[in-house]
Amino acid sequence: MPHDVIMPALGMAQDTGHLLAWHKKPGEAVEAGDILFEVETDKAAMEVEAQSNGYLTDVTVEAGVDVPVGQTIAVISETPDGASRNPAPPAPDVAPEEPAGIEGNQVIMPALGMAQDTGLIISWAKKPGEPVSADDVLLEVETDKAAMEVPAGFDGYVAGIFAEAGENVPVGDVIAVISAERPVSPVSHSAIRSNGEAPEEPTPSASAKATPPPAVVPKVEKPSPTVASVSGKILASPKAKRLAREQGLDLERLVKIGARQPYHVADLETLKSQPAETAPVPSTATAASRRVTAEVDATELISLLTWLSSELGHPVRRETVLAVFAAAALRAVGAAELVIKTEARGISRVYLDPDSAGLGHAKPIETDVAPSLIVRDLCGTAVSSVQLGGELTPVLSVLGRGETLFITCECPSDTLSGETTLALANGFAERVADPLRQLL
């Protein structure tokens, strides 16, 4: 791909450079880094290196001439005769925004520093169609070192603008065309192709004059820049972060309520005083869950079931009694209307306030109401430990091994507090271990 050689800006306040001498002859092979020519500014003489490999062609400026900064003075081509410049490879049909063909002088992204590859367009000072004079500021460019205003360089009208503010454009790329006549249909579009390809090398200005004016070029919508996620990084003191982590507090919530960053330990008090997050939607089922386990002796429960069955004259299911204990334990931690669902050997039953019916008398009901608590009787299964997580409802699982029952209480952290979870698990375990507690 041929590369324009432009007069670089070697100083901040430099308008022109005096081309002292060419170090390469037209048609000569050059390598990136070779001294290409020598420039004198008001401060010093400097050697300018070639930025790419190829052949020096299309030398338009002789030594001894003052050249405006940014003007193309030669081309580094792929062949010694610069042929690759001419018929550019047939442009794909999908590139109607090519700046080719707009009559006028091309404005290119200037090299404002020696080691600069691209320039970021901060803003355009002129709109397409507006008249400009050579000294008018046309646009503002930011390099890695500084922001600079770039003059139009030509008198006339802005016939086309080919890069939008915010775009990073390779040095030497055509970014605008200034025409002598007021343009009939000024053009403005982004240099960024929708297919993401690098912009095509601009066609030479000389041949552009001969090209008929193009049809109105459709403006290519540039995808709006992604707004950096605000929640990406939270500014907080090391201590505040540590305490938040230790206490399970989420600093994101301070961001959400609009508290000003950075956060300090004092802000954690604000966070603690916030009401708990609203009821989670099912998708938040992965919220951190609490898990408490207990281990109790099964003897008393077994004798109770035996006694109840003989007393009532029909077998009493273990899960029914467990549902009663669970309801009582949950009520003891402050719950009211209780819907307890039992799951045992693949069968689910739902009880409403089973503890008020009395042991052995609780009857399953038909309801669509979501259970307040699930009791999972896993006795007699091969399961030896439970940690399912992701439950939406507190779950009490009971596993049996020999004369010992293992009780696991799991619940999402936004349903019951840690304290309540502990009290629930403990209340349930105590009732299972000592059913008299329930009878009395």
Added chain:
Amino acid sequence: MTREITLSKAVNEAIAEEMRRDPTVFLIGEDVAEAGTPFKVLSGLVEEFGTDRVIDTPISEPGFMGIAVGAAMTGSRPIVDLMFGDFLYLVMDQLCNQAAKTHYMSGGKLKVPLVLRTNMGATRRSAAQHSQSLQAIVAHIPGLKVAMPSSAYEAKGLMKTAIRDDNPVVIFEDKLMYQDKAPVPEEEYLIPFGEAKIKRDGRDITLVATSSMVQVAEEAATTLAAEGISAEVIDPRTIVPLDEQTIINSVRKTSRAIVIDEGHQSYGVTAEIAARINEKAFYHLDAPVIRMGAMDVPVPFSPALEDLTVPTAEGVVENARKICRGELVHAA
């Protein structure tokens, strides 16, 4: 029994007591004998110990420093009096290349039990070449211990410990504090190196201050207390060795710290202590650690300008308020 004596008198007592106790101790420097130094710190010593042990030298700092290093290597315990801390630059080779490294390079066969007593501190209208606080420069050199007394009590206890130490010790006294009085016991006492003193208990912010800046920190703490901010003031007393633990423990308690020293701020004592706090108490910090050193400029001769270059109690109060209120001094 304690009595109030000046810092100058405390240093004089410490040296006299040690010279009486140990005949190998001697004083050497410019104007130390008849003149008793420009600050009269050593007055009366030549009368008691004679010119063999209180030696006036020609004006050649490298010369008498070199003599002292050699004497220390061969069994004496010299106390070198360097009239102004600014003259440290003249004795750098003798101090940093010779005294500091001899014990190490001789495989421990040679010791250099030498005390270099000199001074620091601005606002005495002495201009740029007689006002510097160069403790950071010597503290940077391994093999040197650095003591910075903040009162007559510290000056005496630290001087006696320095004289008995088998390593080269540099003591910086603040020029403006020579006439400041403090209670000093009549009985003998020593202050161990590497043991900071908590000058004031506090819970909201730790002010670590050296030498003259201890007064500044204490004044700031008083002002802050009236505003309900409880500041803890810590005087490290020796910056080499540094009692890191006392400082870290305090910051773990208060979560905030300002470090104050009269040397230039950049690459200074404040930077070193702040960095250690960051390293060892990071997860206890609720605010960035603030350094407060002297401005990075030559000390001006103009009194009005000179006063602006050193940390002040008002400046400490202002920074303390900001970080206690959760206003980052430099929001990230």
